[in-house]
Amino acid sequence: MALDQSFVGRTYPPTPPYEVxxxxxxxxxxxxxxxxxxxxxxxxxxxxxxxxxIAPPTFVFAITFKAAGQVVEDPQLGLDYSRxxxxxxxxxxxxxxxxxxxxxxxxxxxxxxSLAGNDILDIRGEVHDETGEHVVTAWTKLVSRAPEEx
Amino acid sequence: MTAKIAYDEVEVGTxxxxxxxxxxxxxxxxYAGASGDFNPIHWNEKFAVEVGLPDVIAHGMxxxxxxxxxxTDWAGDPAAVVEYGVRFTKPVVVPNxxxxxxxxxxxxxxxxxxDGLVRVDxxxxxxxxxxxxxxxxxxxxx
Numbered sequence: 001m002a003l004d005q006s007f008v009g010r011t012y013p014p015t016p017p018y019e020v021x022x023x024x025x026x027x028x029x030x031x032x033x034x035x036x037x038x039x040x041x042x043x044x045x046x047x048x049x050x051x052x053x054i055a056p057p058t059f060v061f062a063i064t065f066k067a068a069g070q071v072v073e074d075p076q077l078g079l080d081y082s083r084x085x086x087x088x089x090x091x092x093x094x095x096x097x098x099x100x101x102x103x104x105x106x107x108x109x110x111x112x113x114s115l116a117g118n119d120i121l122d123i124r125g126e127v128h129d130e131t132g133e134h135v136v137t138a139w140t141k142l143v144s145r146a147p148e149e150x
Numbered sequence: 151m152t153a154k155i156a157y158d159e160v161e162v163g164t165x166x167x168x169x170x171x172x173x174x175x176x177x178x179x180x181y182a183g184a185s186g187d188f189n190p191i192h193w194n195e196k197f198a199v200e201v202g203l204p205d206v207i208a209h210g211m212x213x214x215x216x217x218x219x220x221x222t223d224w225a226g227d228p229a230a231v232v233e234y235g236v237r238f239t240k241p242v243v244v245p246n247x248x249x250x251x252x253x254x255x256x257x258x259x260x261x262x263x264x265d266g267l268v269r270v271d272x273x274x275x276x277x278x279x280x281x282x283x284x285x286x287x288x289x290x291x292x
Contacts, residue, residue: 024184031184032215033171038228048152048227057222057231058215062186082201086210088284090235096228139235 117146
């Protein structure tokens with residue numbers, strides 16, 4: 001089913017702040033097998049000029065994708081989430097995410113397309129800290145595959 | 151931000167040290183927990199096959215996280231990465247055995263930009279298939 005084109009440009013309210021925990025960053029770094037001390041050792045992070053440990057570049061996706069849930073699950077949009085695959089992902093950083101950040105995400109639908117029966121949804125998530133400073137923007141392309149029998 | 155590689159030391163074509171990252175079912179379970187992505191296609195073979203996949207596949211975001219390690223290890227400071235984008239072209243299929251799959255990542259400097267920035271193009275393959283496309287990072291060097 002084609003998605004409702006009128007959703008293009010729609011922006012959802014900012015999410016309640018997500019507090020970035022030092023141990024959550026450590027857990028993520030260990031899960032990807034990355035021993036870079038900037039992720040786990042405050043002194044090593046400070047030696048690089050950061051006020052505290054920083055998160056690996058893709059860590060923030062867990063936050064922006066959860067925020068995108070309010071778009072994906074919007075019943076008016078009509079996306080069949082059971083058939084969704086991740087098409088593209090991009091990040092642009094003003095600064096790295098770091099322990100102690102309280103991050104809020106504002107999601108906007110950038111594009112809604114239908115190609116060969118596939119529904120394609122582009123969502124932009126703007127991530128700001130509690131002072132309102134921009135931290136990172138995440139662009140996520142989701143593709144809802146056409147049913148096989150169609 | 152304190153990159154250990156100097157802008158003046160790199161040329162277009164400079165290769166970053168390539169890496170191979172192993173991924174097993176255990177890796178995926180651990181990544182699911184750390185990332186909060188519990189989609190069963192990443193741990194339940196029966197479910198994966200039912201939705202038309204050959205077997206359990208790795209999280210695309212796991213592959214994306216591994217690939218950029220080639221750049222962050224090279225640059226020293228992960229904050230040197232100012233932009234990073236990929237296209238998920240093929241899944242990384244992870245069989246239920248002791249060896250799992252391998253993700254092979256290579257990268258090279260594709261362009262020197264202004265302000266100490268370079269563009270690095272990455273390639274990631276698994277079982278001979280290109281698993282990431284349009285995989286690019288913009289990196290701020292010293």
